[in-house]
Amino acid sequence: MRFNKGGRGNFSIKKSRLLGGLFSILLAFIIGGVLFALNGYEPLETYRLMFKAVFGTRNGVLQTLLMAQPLLFCGLAICITFKTGMFNIGSTGQLYMGALFACIVGVYVKGLPSIIHIPLCMLAGAVGGALWAFLPVWMRVRQDTSEVITALMMNYISQLFVSFMINYPMRDLETLSAQSPLVQESAMLPKIVPQQQLSVGIIIGFVLALLLHIMLKRTKLGFEMVMSGSNRFAATAAGIPANRVMISTMLMSGGIAGLGGAAAILGTHLRLVQGFAGNVGLEGVAVALFGNWPLGVIVSSVFFGALKTGITALNYSTNLSSYFIFVIEGLVIIFVSAPSLLGQLITWVQSKFKRTGTKANTPRKEKG
């Protein structure tokens, strides 16, 4: 198989991305189907069950939005760093620290009315997340150390730190498992549907996405961020201070992830529990790549939330580990990271049919 080296064929970048994302989902499902078949489950039937669980029941829809909420926040956090030419892999850690800060304010600050308590907790969450984002970006700006490794290490550190907190200082002594006390009622986010876990946290996420969209497209800072991301040299030549933009972006990103942690605690879990968010920061990478812009991240997070719900539903009836979502997310990331894949694949297929004398396509210009 000879690929047209370096070209993108006839496809524009935008189309490539969208189709590339869809293509990778399709491929992931095919691989999943193969895994099912190998284990004696009928693939199509299994997928039908999954679909039914997610969209056919009220619980499924609620669960989808519930799962989508942390993905939305992390996805947004990572999305803005991508636009600036960076890569915030540390949103897991930032989310956990934000959750911790929000929980502390939520549990131990008493006597405030909701209207003050909730924003205070959210602010604490944002601060916590931003703090955690500082070290990676500072080391990047100061000495060009990859923010990826630093942030990765800090993910592990933050989870251990939170574990320490809920096992010792913040431990709720009235319960058997290691968790913090419940947050004050004044700090709890209102529910959208009574008696269900889904809170207005998801609405906060939507609003945040909208705000980010406006910021990126219409404000000066947003413009600087996007410019820095697409061409650092041109941006510097235009007088945009690259370092300041990097730091602002990362801190903002950490703050968003921290807000996500706060929303998870104040809305969904109501107390700090071990591993409540799993590996959401890594999943957020898939969400951010698939969504590409803040508004797209909304769609992307709901989509992945639906996938997660479905796969968890399958977990009960089949042998499928709920980790299968990571397989899909990983595949999406891999395929979307190579936008030229689809274009080249199509070109190759075309070249098989066309049989022209010259090379099927000459490499096109970058901005398709």
Added chain:
Amino acid sequence: MDFSVIMQVINSALRLTTPIAYVAAGAVVLEKSGISAIAMEGMMLAGAFGAVWGSWVTGLPWIGLLIGMLFSVVVGLIRGFFCINLQANQAVCGIGTNIMMSGLTTVMVKFIWGIDGRSETVTPIADLNLTFLKDVPVLSQLFGALSPLVLLMPFVVAGVWVLLNKTALGMYIVTSGEHPHVLSSLGISVYKTRYTASVIAGLLAGLGGAFLSISNLSFFSMEMTSGRGFMGMAACMFGQWTVGGAMLGSALFGLADAIQIRLQATVEHTQFIQMIPYVTTVFVLFTMGKKRLRAPAQGGKPYVEQDA
């Protein structure tokens, strides 16, 4: 501080350094060729899983080791394909590989063994008991019972050093990371060189991962690499992209890990102790400062090969 405790810690450190050292050596080769070694974590996990599966299927741990290395290489090649031929963003692609492997191995574990989270116990690679050392006071504690993979490590690492510094292939690899167009102008395929580097890195990652699963322990548990692949990459950076330096870095992390495990028994708040290896990594990277003089010039940058 009891002398025998120190010996125990050093023995422990040797064991814990080994997987990181293998991965670090692989990371050096891969990074030198111009590809980011961030996917080593996923490749290591694939190796760990493959080794257990191979040992389970055949009952022979050494075959398991080979199968583990094979799995690792396959993952490395797939990721290499995306980074080399398709010029994917290497950091993103690498992270995706890691996520996918984490998911895939856990899914396969549940499929094959039905237990959520870990595999059955399989036949491990038995520790070698160096009986001739039994009566030597210090050395017997240090080296008495060691896995053959630990003993193999210095030789393998030395082999990698020889490969990189003394062979033609090594020179091609280094050149492909610094000035790939020079290689192209000589008619040598940059793509093929980078693929070769990926294979070598895969073999080494497989060794490291297999060590974790069938030598150090005798089963696979999900996400058992816990960041060691990343530590290997950090060790490579710490060593300024030289094999010797990477070994030093690995030893540092191995020691931190050994100390961490030892201290867990004595300290109540174990979480801070468990943080030691990760904090060490960040600290190491911090103290490196801007001294990245030896980083491959084309590290992480995709290269488009002109049609020959």
